[in-house]
Amino acid sequence: MSNSPSSISAQALAIHSRFGIELAFVVPNEDTGLLPINSFFMELEDLANTDMPELLVKSISKGREWLNETFEGTMTFSEKTITHLNEWHGWFGEALSAWETSKNLPPHPAGWESTGSTPFDSTAESPTAGAHNEVSVEEKAIELNLKEDAELLHEFHSESIDALQSIEQGLLVLEENPSDSGTINSIFRAFHTFKGAAGFLRLIALQDLAHDLESLLDAARQSKIKITTPIVDIILAGSDALKKYTFQIGLQLKGTNAGAPIVVPTSHIIQRVRAALRGDLPPTAPPPPQVDPAVPDPLAEDPAPDPTTSEEPKPHASPSETALKVIPQKRGPLNTIEVNVTHLMPTPTASKEQSAVKEQSSGFVKLDTAKLDALIDLVGELVIAQSMVVQDPSIQNLESRNLARSLRQLSRTTSELQRNAMSLRMVPVRSAFQKMGRLVRDISAQQKKQVQLVLDGEETELDRNIVEKLSDPLVHMIRNAVDHGLESPEERVANGKSPLGTVRLSASHQRGGILIRIQDDGKGLNAKKILAKGIERGLVSPTAELTESEIYNIVFMPGFSTAETITDLSGRGVGMDVVKRNIESLRGKVEIQSVLGKGSTFTILLPLTLAIIDGLMVGIGNDRYIIPTISVRESFRPKVGMVTSIHERGAVVSVRGRQTPVLRLGEFLGTEGIKAKNYEDGIIIVVESGDDMRGILVDELIGKQEVVIKSMGETFKDQHLLAGAAVLGDGSVGLILDVDTLVNL
Amino acid sequence: MTTKISTDNKLKTGRYLTFSLGNESYGIPVLNVREIIRLCPITPVPRMPTHIKGVINLRGTVIAVLDLRAKFQLALGDYGDRACIIVVQLNGPEGTKTLMGAIVDAVEEVVQLRDDSIEPAPDFGGSPDTQYIMGVTTCTGSVKTLLDIEKIFLDDASITRALPDGISREAARLGTRNATASNVAESNLLATGK
Incomplete structure (x- = not known):
C-alpha cells in the first residue's frame, strides 16, 4: 500500500470520468449502466481502502447505498437515484480536484444524509461514520435462477468453496498472529471477490454479509480495530454462514430442492459485526437464533464443520465429466486456470461422512497458467525427442520386434499426452456465450422487445485467454444489437417482420482463424445518418467520398459515441471504439455488414495465437510451408492447357466453373530451387478467404499435420504473409502462410 | 537486478560476453545473455532483410x-565449427520480454570490465556507422568493440514502435511493404507467361 495520494486521486479521477460517460447513458426505469456503475463503485471502494479523505470515502459509501437500493428494488434506476448520482458525480469531481490541490473539500450536498433507507446503514458502509443506531436486519432469502444462471452458479459454487476455505485457513493464521497484515489483506480480498461475485448473481443476502465482513477486515487493515479471538470468532461465524449458503447452492445445482428459497440466519452475525466495528463487542457471543427447520443445516452451530451431523440428502451425484476439461475462470485476480479433476477422484462411497466431504469439493484444481505453458512446451519437446529416437538410424537398423513394439507404444503415449496437454489451454467459447443469454433477457425485458438469442458453435474451442477477453466486447455488441439494432415488436410487425427479433451469436473456425458473428435481423445501419454524424463530429471530412463499409467503420472511431447517439436511432456507437480496441489487442479485427431494414452483422475475426490447426504441408524448393487446411478448397495437379494466361502477365485456372487467379508461390516468396517451372509439374492448391479464391502453385504436397500455432514474436509483427510458425516433428520451425494476404494480394 | 541499460549512461561496469565475427572481437553485457546454443537449422523467413x-x-x-x-x-561467408547462436533477452516496454538469437563465429570469454576501462565509440565520420557501438575496450591483449545490444535488436524487434515517432514509421513501412508486395506479385505473374 505505498500509493501516494496523487496516484490515488489520479486513479479516482480516471474512474470518475468513465463514470461520467456511463452516467450519460442512464435512463429512468432502465438498468442501462447499472453493472458498469456498480463496478466503478467497487473500484472506488478499493481505492477508498487506501488513503482517502474521510469525506470522499463517505460519499462513496453513500453512492453504494443508492446503488444497493436499486439492486434490492426494481433493478432499474429511479429518477431520484439518477439525480443523486449526477449530484454525486459533480460533487466527487470537485472534491477530487480540491483534494489534489490540497484545498478543503466541499461539503456534501444537502439531502444526502436523509436517504439512508436501506437496511444497510452507513455504519456498515463506513466504519468511521457517526451513526450508531442499531438496525434490525431481516433474514433475507435468496432464490436461485437455476435455469438461466446454472453455468455461473456452478462456477460461483466452486470458486466460493475455495475462497471460503482459504479464508478459514487465513483466520486460523490470524488468530495465532493477529498483526499479520498480509493475511488480513488476503482475507479482505477474498471477501471482496466473493461479494462481487455474489452481487453479480444477485445473491443479495450473501453479498450483504460478505460486505459486512469485508468492512470489519478493512477496519482491521487500517488498524482501527484489533484482531482478537472474539473478532476471529465473528468472521468465522460469518464465513460459516456463507458456507451454508454455498452448500445449499451446491445442493440445488444437483437438483435437490431446486428453486426453493435459501435462508440462512445471518442477522445475528451482521449485528455482531457492526457492534465490533463500533468497538463495543459483547463479551460473549449472543445465543445463535433458532435455525429454520426447513433448511438442512449441514454445518450445525459449530464453526468447525462436522460432516457427520449433516442431513445428507443424496449421495454425491456421479460426475458426468469424464474428460479432462478446462473451464475458464472469470473472476479473481490470479492468472489461473481450473482443471476439472472429477474423474480423477475415487468414486463416491456409501459412507455418509465421505460423501458429505465430497459435496464440498469442487473437482477443480487451480493452476498457475505459467506452469501450464511450461508443461505444454515440455511435452512438445518430449514429442520431438521421441521422434528423434524413433528415427535414429542406429535404432532403425536394429531388427528387434520387441523394440519396434515398444517404440510404437512410446509414440502412441507421447502423442496422446501431447493432445491432452494441448487441450488444457483450450476452452469452449460456451461460457462467454451463455452469459449473453442473461444479458439479452434483461435488456429485452427492460425495453419490452421480444428477442430470441440463438447460439451456434458454442463448442468451438479457443484459447482461454481469448475467451476471457472476448467477454467485454461481446457484451457491448450484443447490447447494441438488442438495444439499437432490433426494433420494437410493433415496428417489426409494421415492417412485415415477425415481432420476435433474433440475435444470432455464432463461432466457427474459418479463414484460418476463429470467426465470431453477431447477427441481428433488426433495422440495419443507416449509412446516411452515420456519415452525417461523423461529419458533424469532425471525424470525417464533409468532402470525403466513402464506401459503405468505410462509413460503417466510422462507428468504431473514438468520439463517435456520445450521449446524444442513444436517443438517435441510428446510433450504434456506444463504446464501439472500445470494442474495436479490445479486439485489436487480441490481434483480431471487426467487420460490419449491414442491409438497411434487414439487419446487421458484426464479424469478429480472431487470430489463432495458440489454437491448434490442421495444416497442409507443402514444399517449394527446399522450403516447407504450412497452409491452414480450413482455407483450402481443393488441390489438383493441373493438366496441360488447364491454366490460361491473360495478357501474358496473369494466369487463371478454372475451378468449378470459376476463373481463379493463380499465384506462383515459389517466385512470389523468392524461394531458391523451385522444381515446378511449368504449371503441369506442380500442384495447384485453391485457397479461399471470404468469397475470394486463388490458386497457389507449389512443388509438392508433403502431408497433413496438426500443428500448434506459435507467435513469431515482435520481429515479424509487421509482416502479413505469415500467420505464425509451428514446431514440426523434427524440431525445426515451419512457417504458416496467411491465406488472407495471399488471396487479397 | 535489472537487465535494462540506462540510455544516459551506456558505459557500465559489469561482465561482458565477448565473441568474434570474422577477425574482429565484440562484447555484449552478460546480463542480456540468456543462453548460448549450437548452430542449428534455421528456417528462413521469406521477404525479410538479409x-x-x-x-x-x-x-x-x-x-x-x-x-x-x-x-x-561485414564480409559474409560460411560459418565454421565454432559458430553458435547467442540468445539474448530484451526487455520491452510494459515488462514484455523478447528472446532473439544472434549468430556469431565463436564465443570467446566472459570478462569483467570497469567503467574507466571503457572508451566511448570513436567517430569515424560516418562510415562505419557507430550507432550500435557502446564503446571500445582493451582487454586480454586485443581491442573489443562493445555493442549496444538493445539497440541492435530493438531495431528489428519493432519494440521501438512504442516510441512516439513509431506510428509514422510503421505507416511508412506498411506502405512500402504493400507496394513491394504488389510489385513483386506483378513481376512474378509477368514471369509466368507461358
Missing part, C-alpha cells in the same frame, strides 16, 4: 535469429 536469418525453435518458443555479420555489413 540480416534476419530466420527462425528457430528454442524449446517450444519460436525466436528470430539475426546474422550479425550481415547486420554490420
Whole structure:
C-alpha cells in the first residue's frame, strides 16, 4: 500500500470520468449502466481502502447505498437515484480536484444524509461514520435462477468453496498472529471477490454479509480495530454462514430442492459485526437464533464443520465429466486456470461422512497458467525427442520386434499426452456465450422487445485467454444489437417482420482463424445518418467520398459515441471504439455488414495465437510451408492447357466453373530451387478467404499435420504473409502462410 | 537486478560476453545473455532483410535469429565449427520480454570490465556507422568493440514502435511493404507467361 495520494486521486479521477460517460447513458426505469456503475463503485471502494479523505470515502459509501437500493428494488434506476448520482458525480469531481490541490473539500450536498433507507446503514458502509443506531436486519432469502444462471452458479459454487476455505485457513493464521497484515489483506480480498461475485448473481443476502465482513477486515487493515479471538470468532461465524449458503447452492445445482428459497440466519452475525466495528463487542457471543427447520443445516452451530451431523440428502451425484476439461475462470485476480479433476477422484462411497466431504469439493484444481505453458512446451519437446529416437538410424537398423513394439507404444503415449496437454489451454467459447443469454433477457425485458438469442458453435474451442477477453466486447455488441439494432415488436410487425427479433451469436473456425458473428435481423445501419454524424463530429471530412463499409467503420472511431447517439436511432456507437480496441489487442479485427431494414452483422475475426490447426504441408524448393487446411478448397495437379494466361502477365485456372487467379508461390516468396517451372509439374492448391479464391502453385504436397500455432514474436509483427510458425516433428520451425494476404494480394 | 541499460549512461561496469565475427572481437553485457546454443537449422523467413536469418525453435518458443555479420555489413561467408547462436533477452516496454538469437563465429570469454576501462565509440565520420557501438575496450591483449545490444535488436524487434515517432514509421513501412508486395506479385505473374 505505498500509493501516494496523487496516484490515488489520479486513479479516482480516471474512474470518475468513465463514470461520467456511463452516467450519460442512464435512463429512468432502465438498468442501462447499472453493472458498469456498480463496478466503478467497487473500484472506488478499493481505492477508498487506501488513503482517502474521510469525506470522499463517505460519499462513496453513500453512492453504494443508492446503488444497493436499486439492486434490492426494481433493478432499474429511479429518477431520484439518477439525480443523486449526477449530484454525486459533480460533487466527487470537485472534491477530487480540491483534494489534489490540497484545498478543503466541499461539503456534501444537502439531502444526502436523509436517504439512508436501506437496511444497510452507513455504519456498515463506513466504519468511521457517526451513526450508531442499531438496525434490525431481516433474514433475507435468496432464490436461485437455476435455469438461466446454472453455468455461473456452478462456477460461483466452486470458486466460493475455495475462497471460503482459504479464508478459514487465513483466520486460523490470524488468530495465532493477529498483526499479520498480509493475511488480513488476503482475507479482505477474498471477501471482496466473493461479494462481487455474489452481487453479480444477485445473491443479495450473501453479498450483504460478505460486505459486512469485508468492512470489519478493512477496519482491521487500517488498524482501527484489533484482531482478537472474539473478532476471529465473528468472521468465522460469518464465513460459516456463507458456507451454508454455498452448500445449499451446491445442493440445488444437483437438483435437490431446486428453486426453493435459501435462508440462512445471518442477522445475528451482521449485528455482531457492526457492534465490533463500533468497538463495543459483547463479551460473549449472543445465543445463535433458532435455525429454520426447513433448511438442512449441514454445518450445525459449530464453526468447525462436522460432516457427520449433516442431513445428507443424496449421495454425491456421479460426475458426468469424464474428460479432462478446462473451464475458464472469470473472476479473481490470479492468472489461473481450473482443471476439472472429477474423474480423477475415487468414486463416491456409501459412507455418509465421505460423501458429505465430497459435496464440498469442487473437482477443480487451480493452476498457475505459467506452469501450464511450461508443461505444454515440455511435452512438445518430449514429442520431438521421441521422434528423434524413433528415427535414429542406429535404432532403425536394429531388427528387434520387441523394440519396434515398444517404440510404437512410446509414440502412441507421447502423442496422446501431447493432445491432452494441448487441450488444457483450450476452452469452449460456451461460457462467454451463455452469459449473453442473461444479458439479452434483461435488456429485452427492460425495453419490452421480444428477442430470441440463438447460439451456434458454442463448442468451438479457443484459447482461454481469448475467451476471457472476448467477454467485454461481446457484451457491448450484443447490447447494441438488442438495444439499437432490433426494433420494437410493433415496428417489426409494421415492417412485415415477425415481432420476435433474433440475435444470432455464432463461432466457427474459418479463414484460418476463429470467426465470431453477431447477427441481428433488426433495422440495419443507416449509412446516411452515420456519415452525417461523423461529419458533424469532425471525424470525417464533409468532402470525403466513402464506401459503405468505410462509413460503417466510422462507428468504431473514438468520439463517435456520445450521449446524444442513444436517443438517435441510428446510433450504434456506444463504446464501439472500445470494442474495436479490445479486439485489436487480441490481434483480431471487426467487420460490419449491414442491409438497411434487414439487419446487421458484426464479424469478429480472431487470430489463432495458440489454437491448434490442421495444416497442409507443402514444399517449394527446399522450403516447407504450412497452409491452414480450413482455407483450402481443393488441390489438383493441373493438366496441360488447364491454366490460361491473360495478357501474358496473369494466369487463371478454372475451378468449378470459376476463373481463379493463380499465384506462383515459389517466385512470389523468392524461394531458391523451385522444381515446378511449368504449371503441369506442380500442384495447384485453391485457397479461399471470404468469397475470394486463388490458386497457389507449389512443388509438392508433403502431408497433413496438426500443428500448434506459435507467435513469431515482435520481429515479424509487421509482416502479413505469415500467420505464425509451428514446431514440426523434427524440431525445426515451419512457417504458416496467411491465406488472407495471399488471396487479397 | 535489472537487465535494462540506462540510455544516459551506456558505459557500465559489469561482465561482458565477448565473441568474434570474422577477425574482429565484440562484447555484449552478460546480463542480456540468456543462453548460448549450437548452430542449428534455421528456417528462413521469406521477404525479410538479409540480416534476419530466420527462425528457430528454442524449446517450444519460436525466436528470430539475426546474422550479425550481415547486420554490420561485414564480409559474409560460411560459418565454421565454432559458430553458435547467442540468445539474448530484451526487455520491452510494459515488462514484455523478447528472446532473439544472434549468430556469431565463436564465443570467446566472459570478462569483467570497469567503467574507466571503457572508451566511448570513436567517430569515424560516418562510415562505419557507430550507432550500435557502446564503446571500445582493451582487454586480454586485443581491442573489443562493445555493442549496444538493445539497440541492435530493438531495431528489428519493432519494440521501438512504442516510441512516439513509431506510428509514422510503421505507416511508412506498411506502405512500402504493400507496394513491394504488389510489385513483386506483378513481376512474378509477368514471369509466368507461358
